[in-house]
Amino acid sequence: MRVAEAWRVALDALRANRLRSALTMLGVIIGVASVVLLVAIGTGTKQKVEQQVEGLGSNLLLVVPGRIEVGNAPVVSPLTLKDVDAVTRVVGDPDRVAVTVASGATARAGARSDFTTVQGVLETTPAVFTRSLARGRYLTGTDVDTSRRVAVLGDSVAHALFPDRDPLGQQVALAGVRFRVIGVFAPLGQSLGVDRDDEVHVPVTAAQRLWGTQRVDGIAVKAPDRERIDELGERIVAELNRRHPDTEFSAVTQQQILGVLGDILGVLTGVLAAIAGISLLVGGVGVSNIMLVSVRERTREIGLRKAVGARPRDIGVQFLLEAVLLTTIGGLTGMALGVGTALLVDALSPIPAAITWWSLALAFGVSAVVGIVFGVVPAQRAGRLDPVVALRTE
Amino acid sequence: MTEPAVADRPAGERVPAIEAVDVSRTYQLDGVSVEALRGVSLTVQPGDYVALVGPSGSGKSTLMHLLGGLDRPTGGRLVIGGRDVNALAPPEMATLRNETIGFVFQAFHLLPRTSAVENVALPLVYRGVSARQRRERAAAMLGRVGLGHRLDHRPNQMSGGEQQRVAIARALVTEPTVLLADEPTGNLDSVTGAAVLELLEQLNAESGVALVMVTHDQEVAARAHRRITMRDGVVVADSAHPRSAHDRPPSVDHGRPATLVPAPSAEPRSASGSGPGHPSGGSGGAAGATGRLPREVERPEALPRDAVPGDAVAREGGAGAREVERPGGAA
Ligand SMILES: Nc1ncnc2c1ncn2[C@@H]1O[C@H](COP(=O)(O)OP(=O)(O)OP(=O)(O)O)[C@@H](O)[C@H]1O
Ligand SMILES: [Mg+2]
Numbered sequence: 001m002r003v004a005e006a007w008r009v010a011l012d013a014l015r016a017n018r019l020r021s022a023l024t025m026l027g028v029i030i031g032v033a034s035v036v037l038l039v040a041i042g043t044g045t046k047q048k049v050e051q052q053v054e055g056l057g058s059n060l061l062l063v064v065p066g067r068i069e070v071g072n073a074p075v076v077s078p079l080t081l082k083d084v085d086a087v088t089r090v091v092g093d094p095d096r097v098a099v100t101v102a103s104g105a106t107a108r109a110g111a112r113s114d115f116t117t118v119q120g121v122l123e124t125t126p127a128v129f130t131r132s133l134a135r136g137r138y139l140t141g142t143d144v145d146t147s148r149r150v151a152v153l154g155d156s157v158a159h160a161l162f163p164d165r166d167p168l169g170q171q172v173a174l175a176g177v178r179f180r181v182i183g184v185f186a187p188l189g190q191s192l193g194v195d196r197d198d199e200v201h202v203p204v205t206a207a208q209r210l211w212g213t214q215r216v217d218g219i220a221v222k223a224p225d226r227e228r229i230d231e232l233g234e235r236i237v238a239e240l241n242r243r244h245p246d247t248e249f250s251a252v253t254q255q256q257i258l259g260v261l262g263d264i265l266g267v268l269t270g271v272l273a274a275i276a277g278i279s280l281l282v283g284g285v286g287v288s289n290i291m292l293v294s295v296r297e298r299t300r301e302i303g304l305r306k307a308v309g310a311r312p313r314d315i316g317v318q319f320l321l322e323a324v325l326l327t328t329i330g331g332l333t334g335m336a337l338g339v340g341t342a343l344l345v346d347a348l349s350p351i352p353a354a355i356t357w358w359s360l361a362l363a364f365g366v367s368a369v370v371g372i373v374f375g376v377v378p379a380q381r382a383g384r385l386d387p388v389v390a391l392r393t394e
Numbered sequence: 395m396t397e398p399a400v401a402d403r404p405a406g407e408r409v410p411a412i413e414a415v416d417v418s419r420t421y422q423l424d425g426v427s428v429e430a431l432r433g434v435s436l437t438v439q440p441g442d443y444v445a446l447v448g449p450s451g452s453g454k455s456t457l458m459h460l461l462g463g464l465d466r467p468t469g470g471r472l473v474i475g476g477r478d479v480n481a482l483a484p485p486e487m488a489t490l491r492n493e494t495i496g497f498v499f500q501a502f503h504l505l506p507r508t509s510a511v512e513n514v515a516l517p518l519v520y521r522g523v524s525a526r527q528r529r530e531r532a533a534a535m536l537g538r539v540g541l542g543h544r545l546d547h548r549p550n551q552m553s554g555g556e557q558q559r560v561a562i563a564r565a566l567v568t569e570p571t572v573l574l575a576d577e578p579t580g581n582l583d584s585v586t587g588a589a590v591l592e593l594l595e596q597l598n599a600e601s602g603v604a605l606v607m608v609t610h611d612q613e614v615a616a617r618a619h620r621r622i623t624m625r626d627g628v629v630v631a632d633s634a635h636p637r638s639a640h641d642r643p644p645s646v647d648h649g650r651p652a653t654l655v656p657a658p659s660a661e662p663r664s665a666s667g668s669g670p671g672h673p674s675g676g677s678g679g680a681a682g683a684t685g686r687l688p689r690e691v692e693r694p695e696a697l698p699r700d701a702v703p704g705d706a707v708a709r710e711g712g713a714g715a716r717e718v719e720r721p722g723g724a725a
Contacts (some may be wrong), residue, residue, distance in 0.1 A: 002522055005519055005525075009519070012508075016507045300503060301505055303503075304503045304505065304516075305516070305520075306464075306488060306491075307462070307464055307491065307497050307503075308491070308492060308497070308516055308517035308520065308564065308568075309488050309489065309491050309492020309493070309517050309520040309521065309568075310488060310520050311484070311485040311488040311489070311520070312484050312485065312488070313485065314488075314520060386465075387464045387465075388459050388464050388465045391464075391499065391503065
């Protein structure tokens with residue numbers, strides 16, 4: 001039998017049993033659609049996080065105690081503002097150095113309260129990181145030098161505490177101490193499920209006094225250019241090591257952060273794809289199951305075909321093609337469904353989704369392979385049927 | 395109408411279409427062996443018209459499956475179209491069936507949801523004939539069986555008689571040398587059955603395809619040019635070899651009956667050599683066959699229960715035939 005003929009026979013058989021073919025395909029459709037959708041969500045999330053990390057500002061160098069590695073516990077920082085001065089001397093430009101000392105605290109305004117992150121910072125923060133204000137002004141050098149109790153609210157905090165009032169000039173109590181609102185940040189949105197607008201910036205000196213500490217959690221440096229960023233990092237780490245011989249320090253660039261985040265998100269995407277892959281596998285088992293039923297049901301047809309001259313191979317190829325057709329048609333439909341759903345999710349929900357060609361190719365390839373793998377056993381069984389026995393079957 | 399066919403025959407006289415020598419077939423059923431055939435020897439010549447009769451369970455269908463290359467003997471030698479089936483692999487057997495054999499089954503075995511013309515064209519699919527040629531040849535064949543106006547009907551849109559005609563067209567579209575029909579009228583009422591039978595005879599006469607037909611109907615069997623009677627897995631009578639048939643005692647348990655039936659060595663004397671009149675044997679000959687046709691058509695009035703198609707009737711017919719079988723075989 002010619003190959004083109006075999007395709008036609010297989011297609012006819014599927015058409016003759018439309019409902020069953022459709023139901024069998026459903027398993028593959030769902031499997032492929034979920035592979036495409038979940039990989040799209042994983043990829044979309046990764047892209048968005050990358051955008052955000054890059055959006056922090058360019059040529060950033062983050063200096064923290066301890067090692068930056070996945071799974072490492074944070075280290076209590078031995079850094080103080082004196083160390084920040086030392087780093088500033090290494091960098092040579094105070095405007096390029098930012099610091100943070102952060103802690104969770106309840107912010108209260110009148111009857112309303114919001115648990116948020118209070119960050120003690122220098123006035124350099126908007127220049128080092130890319131942050132812009134929606135209203136008011138940011139902290140000044142004087143605010144920092146005099147430990148003035150003034151605060152800049154993140155968009156979420158502002159909405160939570162002052163839903164119907166202008167927060168500028170109002171009082172907020174942070175951990176029970178009153179601060180005056182001087183500015184509100186422009187919203188940033190979500191990142192990895194974290195609300196980036198849920199924070200309050202106050203002068204680092206005021207924050208240290210609030211918590212009764214000299215500590216600084218981390219230092220951020222905006223390097224003058226990308227080429228010398230690694231070298232600058234090494235010099236800063238060397239200086240800090242000299243000052244604190246017992247502690248290890250790391251200076252990481254955005255590229256390194258992206259690398260680590262990329263690894264995490266890559267694993268996440270992989271896990272999602274694997275889960276979806278399992279459903280595709282289940283769909284494949286369904287195909288196998290239906291093909292076995294189909295072979296049994298069409299035993300007489302097989303017997304008749306053999307009687308009129310079909311070779312075992314002709315019968316086997318026919319059933320194998322049927323299985324492959326089921327999974328590839330199901331695969332194409334699933335791809336369309338997955339792409340459509342991903343586009344909808346991306347447009348209508350906060351979850352980002354991005355279609356990648358490799359996921360489409362993979363899903364389609366896998367569905368075709370699933371058809372072959374799960375079609376082989378039923379096809380062989382059909383090919384080996386004894387025509388006399390087959391014709392006698394009711 | 396059989397005369398011209400007989401005149402056509404000499405062409406195929408030399409090479410038998412099928413030759414079985416001491417063929418046996420034993421089934422293994424839950425550890426018990428069932429001897430369905432116990433040494434059958436016979437030769438089918440091109441153009442033959444053979445009726446295969448015998449009580450139910452005597453091995454007629456088993457023998458038909460072997461003759462058609464659907465099954466393999468467990469003993470003996472079977473040569474179909476000049477090829478020894480013992481030396482053939484399954485794909486070669488399939489090709490052999492496709493090229494030399496046409497089957498007509500009691501249950502029609504048409505593909506459902508498939509048009510008549512496509513059903514008929516099916517064997518050509520496995521020959522690699524192009525779709526256009528297939529349709530042409532299948533349509534022509536349907537025309538020959540009187541269904542030129544039913545090309546695109548599905549089996550469920552056709553009567554039993556029409557379905558069997560489609561099956562006959564399918565069996566003949568490949569121009570085989572042998573047409574094997576196992577109770578082709580078994581599922582049909584007697585009027586329709588008679589018409590189908592007449593068609594088979596006509597095709598046998600016109601195209602020279604050998605017709606081997608299992609039947610439980612004595613009158614049908616009487617119309618064949620040759621009658622082979624089976625019992626308990628052996629041939630007990632073959633009208634092509636009346637002497638050996640008469641020599642057979644009714645109960646055949648000692649000795650291999652097949653050895654007494656002259657098969658390949660007796661080629662010149664076999665059916666093809668029996669001559670137009672075919673008067674020998676107990677079958678009544680060709681003249682009787684043509685004369686009996688009208689009576690056959692009248693039978694439904696006489697025996698209305700036969701008019702109900704289906705398995706039950708087929709089995710009942712078998713039981714009835716068994717009773718008539720003994721005098722018929724002994725005659
Ligand atoms: N697949 C099988 N397995 C076991 N025994 C079988 C098988 N096929 C046939 N037989 C046995 O072989 C014997 C001959 O069967 P077969 O079908 O050839 O009879 P038959 O002459 O065609 O009968 P009928 O007139 O009822 O169709 C029977 O005893 C039957 O039970
Ligand atoms: Mg039978």
